Amino acid sequence: MPKVQEKLVTKQVGTHSHITTVFEQMFDSTCQAIEAIDGKRFEQQSWTRNEQGVWVSGESSDGAVYIDRVLNNGNVFEKIGVNYVAIKGELPFGMTFQKSGALATPEVDRIAGDKGTPYFATGTSLVIHPRNPMVPIAHVNYRYFQIGHSTQPQHWWFGGGADLTPAYLFEEDAAHFHKVHKAVCDKYDSSYYPHFKKSCDEYFYVSHRGESRGVGGIFFDHLNQRPQEELLGFVKDCTEAFIPAYMPIVEQRKDLEFTEENKHWQHIVRGRYVEFILTSDRGARFGLASGMVNPQSVFNCMPPLASWKYDDQPILGSQEATLREVLKQPREWA
Numbered sequence: 036m037p038k039v040q041e042k043l044v045t046k047q048v049g050t051h052s053h054i055t056t057v058f059e060q061m062f063d064s065t066c067q068a069i070e071a072i073d074g075k076r077f078e079q080q081s082w083t084r085n086e087q088g089v090w091v092s093g094e095s096s097d098g099a100v101y102i103d104r105v106l107n108n109g110n111v112f113e114k115i116g117v118n119y120v121a122i123k124g125e126l127p128f129g130m131t132f133q134k135s136g137a138l139a140t141p142e143v144d145r146i147a148g149d150k151g152t153p154y155f156a157t158g159t160s161l162v163i164h165p166r167n168p169m170v171p172i173a174h175v176n177y178r179y180f181q182i183g184h185s186t187q188p189q190h191w192w193f194g195g196g197a198d199l200t201p202a203y204l205f206e207e208d209a210a211h212f213h214k215v216h217k218a219v220c221d222k223y224d225s226s227y228y229p230h231f232k233k234s235c236d237e238y239f240y241v242s243h244r245g246e247s248r249g250v251g252g253i254f255f256d257h258l259n260q261r262p263q264e265e266l267l268g269f270v271k272d273c274t275e276a277f278i279p280a281y282m283p284i285v286e287q288r289k290d291l292e293f294t295e296e297n298k299h300w301q302h303i304v305r306g307r308y309v310e311f312i313l314t315s316d317r318g319a320r321f322g323l324a325s326g327m328v329n330p331q332s333v334f335n336c337m338p339p340l341a342s343w344k345y346d347d348q349p350i351l352g353s354q355e356a357t358l359r360e361v362l363k364q365p366r367e368w369a
Contacts, residue, residue, distance in 0.1 A: 051155060054179050054267060055121045058159040061177065061274035062119040065161060066104060068278045072285060073111040077104040082329050090329040103332050107339070111289050113166045116335030121157035122327065155181040156327070158195065159274070162336035163281075168301035169288040171201035171208065171249070172308060172338075175277045176318070177270055191263065193270050194256035197277050198235055200249030200308055202301040204358045206368075208284045209250040213368035215280035216253045216273070223269045228369070231255045236365040241311050246362040248311050300355050302342035309341050 066077055081094045082101045094100070104117040158178025165172065177195030199212050213232070220227035235254035240247055253273070258266055312319050312333075322328035349355035 051121070051157065055157045057267065057271045057274060058121075058157055058177060058179075059119060061277075062102070062117065062159040064275075065159075065175070065278060066117060068282055069106065069112065069115060069163070072282065072289075073106065073109040075106060075109040077106045077115070077117065079104050080331075082331070090331070101329070103329070103335055105335055109166070111166060111170075111285065112163060114164045114339040115161065116332075116337075117159070117161045118328075118332045118335065119159045120328070120332075121155075123153075123155040124327075125153050153183060155179075160336070164305065164338045165285065165289070167289050167291060168202045168293050168297040169205070169291040170285055171199040172305070173277075173281050174198055174200070174336075175274075175281075177274050179270075190259075192257045192259040193266055194258065195270070195273070196231065196235055196252060196254030197273070197280065198239055198249055198252035198254065199281075200304065201358065202304040203297070203354055204250070204361060205284075205288070208288070209366075209368045211284065212250075212252060212280045215276050217369040219269075219272045219276045220253065222272065223265075227269075228253065232369075239311065240315070241307055242315065244307065244310070246307070246359070247365055248308065248362075250361065250368065251365060299342065300349075302338075302340055303344060303347055305338040305341035306343045309337060312336065 070076055080092060080103045082090050082103065083093050085091050100119070100121065102119045104115075106112055106115040109115075156178065158176065160176035160178075161174070163173040175195075175197040177193070179193050180191065182190040197212075197216065199209060201208070217228040217232075220231060231253035232251060234256075235251045236247060238254050239249065239251065258270075319333050323330060323333060349359060
């Protein structure tokens, strides 16, 4: 596997500080909100590379930060994987953002030429696996990429979004999640929400199953058509929207009664979640193929337990069957 040669970057790095601060604040504030509901604290692990380019535990010598956090076997959440990173470096010759499968443009490939592609990247991601099957899985990730060496990069863009994957569908929960994110989008451009909602439905799709991964949310990539400061403001508001979009759902559903059959179905849904990450997620594939991210960070988002059952067709007319029907055809929620 090719390894990225990079230097981990702290939030104090020159012109990037105002961007990295947004993602660092999301990292900390969301973890704090989760701990307040769950009552259990995250464990934290910092990573760096040794002289051979292998990921090892510890902080870099210049004070840089690459952090994973995990909450295991909590009171409300069975497992949560969180990551914050700010990296700059150079992709190996022959690997660019376009060829790796990450969304980008042909200009990025041309920048590389016969050399490696210089880049800067920062972002935060969370994947939340609740204990109660009535609480949906949640995913949120926002990031910034930059191509080029200078303080005036040749190419840059924002990406990310947030979405829900319920095991049991409560339509009011899906509507609430979408409405909160629509309000943020509408604050900047009324065309954002319908476009980003459609992109979410199309991206988080398990093609070999013919199903959406969940009930969607918003998703965008290669967002750079407006001034950087304006788009950073939009992304910042998106990062702050996740807590009011998701935590009220958790509060309302976390103490509902459930059966062993409900728990088994939750494991089936988690299996679909794993299938998407391993077969369809361009971000995970790019991170692993390029060596830009520590594999531990990717697998930190996997559920603690998942199940696969041959021909797992739910009983006709059941809640599980209703969910499957919804996943075959995306709905308008807001």
